Amino acid sequence: MELLKDNALVLSRKYYNESNILVTLFTKTYGKISCISYRGRVSKKKELYALTPTSYIYTEIEKNGSKTSLVDYRLLKNVDTSKSIGKVELCLYIVYVLDKILEYNQEEKELYERIEKIYDYIEEVDEKKVESLEYVYKFISRFLKRILIDLGIYFEGNFKETRNIEDKVCEYEGYINTYFNIDLDYRKIITRRVYK
DSSP states (O other): OEEEEEEEEEEEEEEETTTEEEEEEEETTTEEEEEEETTTTSOOOGGGGGGSTTOEEEEEEEEETTEEEEEEEEEEEOOOTTTOHHHHHHHHHHHHHHHHHOOBTOOOHHHHHHHHHHHHHHHHSOHHHHTOHHHHHHHHHHHHHHHHHHTTOOOGGGSOOOSOHHHHHHHHHHHHHHHHTOOOOGGGTOOOOOOO
16 A cells, blocks of 8 residues: 655546545646545535645545545645636636546646646736636637647647637647547637627
8 A cells, every 4th residue: 555645636526426526636746646535525524625626735645556545635725716707717627628638647747837837827817817708718729739739749730820819729629639539628618708
């Protein structure tokens, strides 16, 4: 049995029967890991909300063969949902993409650190800026391009020159979808259509 202690970004959370929670984490040292929080749904622990996607948490994961259990965790930081729906959407989009493209148990320390910096940037950016649909598309476009570069699958010749930023987002998502055989679609996360 091994005890893994690390910081992690919560990618997803699914209820697993009446009392357990299946959590997918992107850890700094161990990469993407799925683990079960036994009795997590009935826990009296005050920080149960720390297992919400987009949260950064400190984790202690018990690994016993192929089984992994989340034995302890605490919230380090999360997006302030009371201030800006735009910031929440951007963070949700990031974890949505990472959950789909990351391989399990593959260290991605540089990517993890880059995502931390992106979260810090999102936290600092003006709320009014994030409410602009054009800004959201530019952010997503740059994020996807950076992901393509980090994964070593960005080649300038594979993409058309386009001035429409939403088309660029669709083109990057389409390329990633084809490459990984997945179904990224920013419209599942970025649902706002009317901006002031």
